[in-house]
Amino acid sequence: MKIISLAYLAVTTLLCSLITITSVFAQTLAPEVSKPEVAATTSSPRRNDSDQLIILPVGVNLGKQNVIPSTLVRGFEDGSQAINFETWLIPLDDVIQGLKLDVKPLEDGLLEVRSPGLVTRINPEELPTDPELGVVIPVKTIQTLLGVPTEFDMIEYAIKFNPPWLNMRRKGRRTPEIPVVLEGLSEIDAPAFSISAIRQRVNISGRGGGSSSFSNSTNYSGEFTSVGTLLGGSWFLRTSQPDLTNTGTFRLQEAQYFRQTDAADFVLGSQPTFWQSQGTGQYWGATTIQRWGFTPPLSRGGFSPSQRLQANDIGRSITGEAEPGTLVQLTQGFNDVVVDEILVDSSGVYRFENVITGRGGSNTYRVFLYPDGQLTADPEIREAKFSTLPGQLTKGASALVVSTGLSRESSQNGNFFGEFTDVRGGIAYRLGVTEDLTLGMGVVYDESVLGLGELFYQPAGFPLKVKVSALL
Structure with missing residues (x-):
């Protein structure tokens, strides 16, 4: 039995040796087969930045001043610093309140945003909407669109806005005229007729000499008004x-009634003609x-027809071209009082209508152009100067003058009123065709019919x- 076990062990050992030798020999003779490379790293699912943002209760500061003690934003911090702060989402209402912005909805759906140092427009449809916070603005948009540096203070646990206009001096604005309210005041009716002033001037002239000679050469003349x-x-x-000693020498020189309003004038009596007199x-x-x-x-x-016309x-109008988004401010003279301002739209053209010039306004204006509506930037300054011709009218304004009368000569035969002779008169119309051109035309009868x-x-x-101005 012992002999059989030893024989079995010897046979088993011999078979294992043969199998090993055969395997080594087969690997030596067989061609090499390339094994596929296995990546050293193992992929794992990635998370978006927005997936890391959570609701956080924070304060809002404007510079060093706290304006909102606590509000909710969507962000993320690790206990030592804000993570991906530019992607944080802040409610639109909190940004408006925090920066103290004036927001005006426009007819085209845009929002006009104004501050002491910024004027721009925002399309609310382009802003993201958070399911819990509503309409929000990313911090990056606040920094780029509004130009407001923004940071997160871990110690105060507050978002801090640092707009460049915090300490900027604001330009003055033209104060609108306050209407005069007369309701409730007692009325005093003017008399139908009154005499405001009377003057009698007396001139005494003569030659020296004897008493009789003095009395004979003395002349007393005067003028009554x-x-x-x-x-x-x-x-x-x-x-x-x-x-003065002979009332028969008195002569009427002038007598005029003149009633004037902003819209119309009426004059009766002695007066100048509105045309170049021929008689x-x-x-x-x-x-x-x-x-x-x-x-x-x-x-x-007194009445002057040329002045009343x-x-x-x-x-x-003041027009020009600028990049869209440019804030254009119009100032009068060389002060900083803003008369009007326009935010240039996509057309790239700005236009100020009905800029008052002439006696009732200024003839010198300046235009300030602020890129991207940033009032803290150095503006481009353009000058607009005007001069006004007497008789020139605003585009669309017009005037009509009608006159008829007689020529009058001083009488030498003792007639106090003088002698009235030739008929004269005319009619004329003047129109402001454009801002630069005013035309007038009419017909005059003065010894003959003439065109004006x-x-x-x-x-x-x-x-x-x-x-x-010519008679033809």
């Missing part, structure tokens, strides 16, 4: 007195002027002035 009111207008009277003697008659779209300057020293102020033509031309930005 008086002014007053009548039916809402004013009246004026002047007479000459060549010899002799004074012109006495009735004249009315009707105005549309402009107000004349205050009249002093002028505009106290003329509306002009007027032209006032002053192109913007070009040193040329043309004023023509």
